[in-house]
Amino acid sequence: MSVVGIDVGFQNCYIAVARSGGIETIANEYSDRCTPACVSLASKNRMIGNAAKSQIITNFKNTVHGFKKFHGRAFDDPFIQAEKPKLPYSLHKLANGNTGIKVRYLDEDKAFTVEQITGMLLTKLKETSESALKKPVVDCVISVPSFFTDAERRSVFDATQIAGLNCLRLINDTTAVALAYGIYKQDLPTPEERPRNVVFVDMGHSSFQVSITAFNKGKLKVLATAFDLYLGGRNFDETLVDYFCEEFKGKYKLNVRDNPRALLRLHQECEKLKKLMSANSSDLPLNIECFMNDIDVSSRMNRMQFEDMCAQYLMRVEMPLKAALEQSKLSRDDIYGVEIVGGATRMPAIKERIAKFFGKDISTTLNADEAVARGCALQCAILSPAFKVREFSITDVVPFPITLRWKSPTEDGLGECEVFSKNHAAPFSKVITFHKKEPFDLEAFYSCPQELPYPDHRIGCFSVHNVVPQPDGDSSKVKVKVRVNVHGIFSVSSASLIEKQKGEGEDMQIDSEPMVQNEGRGEEQFLWCYCIFVCFSSQRQMIIQDKLVKELNDAKNAVEEYVYDLRDKLCGMYEKYVTEEDSNRLTLMLEDTENWLYEDGEDQPKQVYEEKLEGLKDERYLHLVAEEMNTVEKCVNESMGWMNSKMNAQSKFAITQDPVVKVADIIAKIQELENVCNPVINRPKPTVEEAPEVNDQNSGAHNGPTAKQAAEGKGDVKGSQQTKPGTKEMEVD
Template identity: 80%
Template sequence: SKFTGSRSRGEFTAFIMSVVGIDVGFQNCYIAVARSGGIETIANEYSDRCTPACVSLASKNRMIGNAAKSQVITNFKNTVHGFKKFHGRAFDDPFVQTEKPKLPYSLHKLANGNTGIKVRYLDEDKVFTAEQITGMLLTKLKETAESALKKPVVDCVISVPSFFTDAERRSVFDATQIAGLNCLRLINDTTAVALAYGIYKQDLPTPEEKPRNVVFVDMGHSSFQVSITAFNKGKLKVLATAFDPYLGGRNFDEALVEYFCEEFKGKYKLNVKDNPRALLRLHQECEKLKKLMSANSSDLPLNIECFMNDIDVSSRMNRGHFEDMCAQYLMRVELPVKAALEQSKLSRDDIYAVEIVGGATRIPAIKERISKFFCKDVSTTLNADEAVARGSALQCAILSPAFKVREFSITDVVPFPITLRWKSPTEDGLGECEVFSKNHAAPFSKVITFHKKEPFDLEAFYSNPQDLPYSDHRIGCFSVQNVVPQPDGDSSKVKVKVRVNVHGIFSVSSASLIEKQKGEGEDMQIDSEPMVQNEGRAEDQVSLEDGAAGEKQDPTAVGNKPKVKVKSIDLPIMAKNIRQLDSDVLNNFVEYERQMIIQDKLVKEQNDAKNAVEEYVYDLRDKLCGVYEKYITEEDSNRLTLMLEDTENWLYEDGEDQPKQVYVDKLDALKRLGQPIQDRHREHEDRPRGFEELGKKLQLYMKAVDSYKQKDERYLHLSVEEMSTVEKSVNEGMGWMNNKMNAQSKLAITQDPIVKVADIIAKIQELDDICNPVINRPKPTVEEAPEVNDQNTGAHNSPTAKQGAEGKGETKGSQQTKSGTKEMEVD
């Protein structure tokens, strides 16, 4: 299926498939979808466009999103939040160990050394991986999107921080597969924002003109990212990125929490950090206070009732004091901004605009520092919360075959330099080469030529461990197999293609052995003409050597030597030590997620059945003392009321947790007693209107019979037998109605009715079926009754002056006159 769209305005028209962009934040998530007319942010079942990144595990099911957030205080040990940065990280990672004391739930070391999350689920201790927890969250977001769109959602683009390493990106990608999503791209947060900014701009410079340079600053709850992007018409190119992975809105929350913990310790003798529930409540209140201070510079109160040990606490804070407390964090704001500008080799004068997004950029002091650095006002033209999701949805629309949108090329960058290392006969036994430098264009492929006689390993790692927000700089090891020497014993030429793909993930994608190509003693060389792959855009592609067809030859040898035919043989590559889930483990996680979805569905159906019983009990009991009171005897009312009370007591005792069918049976038992009362009430209310309608019909048809007997010209074309049938039907209907009304009047209102509204409707239909076709039959046309005109032949042949005058006012065609004759217009 192809989707068509307005190329000039970037509008979309969808037929079948849906494509969505998902911003999976540290604290909240947003879903955007490409629809007819543009990009729309989807609201969840709580009519909230923001879904908390929160998963709560319980004894029977899972709660995800808003429902899970409501469990943060009451079920804190099993409610998981702030898990985004555990992707791909080892349990012994310094960051994990720093976070561990702050978390209300437990972390666990997995068999592979990674970080697991230990909770109580289905009354058992379970350890979930970060991929599984994120998979649960994505499953919820997928269901939210499908519910809003009324169609399946498969294709998606997921945003990740620009500083995520290879291991973290692979981990997030695995999570999308657990959720049953087809992730077309893991897009960097700031790149998504740049796309959301640029694709709708109609005034961008042409490719021949100087590009428009825009700075995008994104400070969310847990991280700070900066990118500088160059825009031309139809394309964007990221020039540089910089970041502080550990600076975000939560740092400012924690500063407030620390301050109030110390104050309450001295003022109320409360050690808040020893009470997880109290600490979580304080975090929530401090976050609210921080947001209030962004809009108000006066003193603001902090009041929490029954905070701890049944003690109410209160305090005050103002913006000035708050900024002084957070001075150490505010000082860090300028560092990534300055680094990005230096890497881009631009001056402040080259910057067209500074766009800020992310919740924490609402803090006035942060906006002020960014504005002061660039010597210009910051722009807030993008939605601070939804820009990443909207950009992700646009990228998904561009990549998906389901949409056709205006051409827009995207060139991202490699955030950290990547080096390859291999065994070499020179250089002390090891060879190294930096294949991708910092801020190198991505996605990108390079072909590297080796001269080898035997299989060899390529070890990939990040070049500068000190710049990495990650404890392990290794990416993985790639073993090139089946390498053999040439028939003459010389080294074989092996071409290896390395790639950073659209997800920002590094791989050795292919290797081939070139036969009959004698080496020149070099161990390795990088092709001078690598292929840039950028979403298949023709203008960004350079030819790539592909086996023999791409072999370069000495130009001086052309014409002197015959062409030498060479053969390219594909070589298998085995990846080792890659931080990604094995296929078997991933399949098990996918299956377990499916089982959890089924379990959640069963629990929902059980709860719905239980709620239906509870709702029926309350509704019926209320109406027994109201509208139903006169339709049931006192004895039956007492018995039914007692039954309702017993059911209510059962619901909160033995019936607290029963199978769905038990609740269904309970409801059926109640309805066997309650439904007749409801029916009597409804019948009593609707029966008079039914008899009234039947009476009107009988009157109508009886009037037609009387008119026929009086020779009314409207019915003269009907036969005596037909009108006799009508009269008989009317008489029978009158008799039926009188009998039923008399019988019903003898019954008490507490008894079941002798005649139901459905019976009256059926009788009306029966009467209509017999009478209506007869009395509403149209009269025969003029041609069918010529004898009527023959009686007045003379009048038509010799019209009088009076007749002629009357004829002038008639329309063409026959008209019925008072005398019953037909008059035709005389031309």
């Protein structure tokens, strides 16, 4: 069993695996270490990753990308409504009010949930891991932005289950980076010494995250986090796109925004130009052939001009840095170092502002693209029992304060208490003692809606049942356990009633059936499990469909490859050994097959292509079984090896010395080769005789197929294959 860490980014994904030799980033089937977060659906199958990215222009309505921020969000969410006009594909309001993605798949209009699309992507990443490791992959740790709320984290976790993964932890991006940084440091201060404080800055394609982390030997503790949800590399791309849209409108009379394909191409070219400007300060060209209406477009841009255009975004870089520093209650002098990761941090202007704010040089010792995935893999290895890894404890934080509100049916007014403050340690459990005479309800919500990057501040509602007064009529003590778990998800995990035992003055906790449940939990739990099961089953069916299409394409490609290969050999290595008549016959046969492939054979069943390939191949040896051919091949290889060894040895001898091999040895070896090979390769094909017609009255019962049936493969019966945190107590009246 292998364990992997997955960085699911807005634009690209990375997979890292823990091996005995350390952490390794896995390459996909394209030998690329990054896999685009892209899913393309078509009339017969799906394409995911690199193959899907190649469809962004040609199949833009059904190629889904940039969906990471749709997790857990309602369709009417202002953020979703703001994103809709920018997307080449369609969003759809689902029955439960959530955001769905509408595409055409298998010639039908279908709406997929964000969890399903993410599940498709995770399934692809899982297959990539298994292909590279040659073993099953189940356990994983997956990264999420530090600002993800409870609903968003639950949505990502559901996607992992649809993909058949066992997610051991959802870890914050910057926390994963901190782990990748700290676990290999041998010079960290001991627990008794003053910790080493390091700032981690992660600016990716869609967001900007900052965390300040304190390190001691064998542990890290996140002190504070801050973010800008809407600041990332794509802001700078869109600035370039806006500029060139206006320029091309005046220069070429082209309205780029009216043409989705042209707009997507411009986005791609602007992203390339931005990367080039990060490494070059001179004027750089932008050229796109046949951009719109068969018109070629061109322009120029330099770094200084670009930075002036992006001034409004560059000014926002300091705000999260300042917020994190203030929350950590540290000064700039307390900061040991600043580590930056994420593709957008390669921009010189971003680096300059970060370095200027902290008054020290920034460090780029971590891989800007792969650090998050590597940290995820390390955390997965630590959590998995299959690996023995140096102990390294992680204490993260609660990004937003959480309040618990309660009410009893007969009580007037509401009570509430902030159970987790901003930047409170996590994972963490607390036990709250209530004094109640009857069942009551609990509501959890984020305390500061105005600071929340999410429109709904509610987390969940919970009901505490079976609460009764004490025998003497006094209120009973009810202990309720609340928790933020390793995934950063809040829950009311348990509730228990404390009552006085008769005749004794001590309290005793009564362990009984769970007294707490999520509001409507029975039905909701059933529906949730059912939905996950349906999505998982649908995912399996889509995988099977993809596999069938791949096998069909492979069979078709095998015919095409054979045609091209034999044609090359007829004009090359076989030319001297083939008569003109045979060459013309074979060439004509190959031309007919090629024409068939692009006409009637364009869309045929797999079996048709297999039969076509068999018809093309030389039939002289088709009657030989595989074992016989292997015997011949082995004998030929051994004889070739014997000959080469003798020739090598002879080359070292002078011509006056006795040879290492004599004519008799060569003749004996030839005879040995012929004795093995000739009986096989010279055995003629079995002749097929027409069976005499026999009246049914005289024929009797047949015990098997006739000779003709046997030769044609009729009458055969062929088998088939199926295919640990701290705890606090709080007392509330």
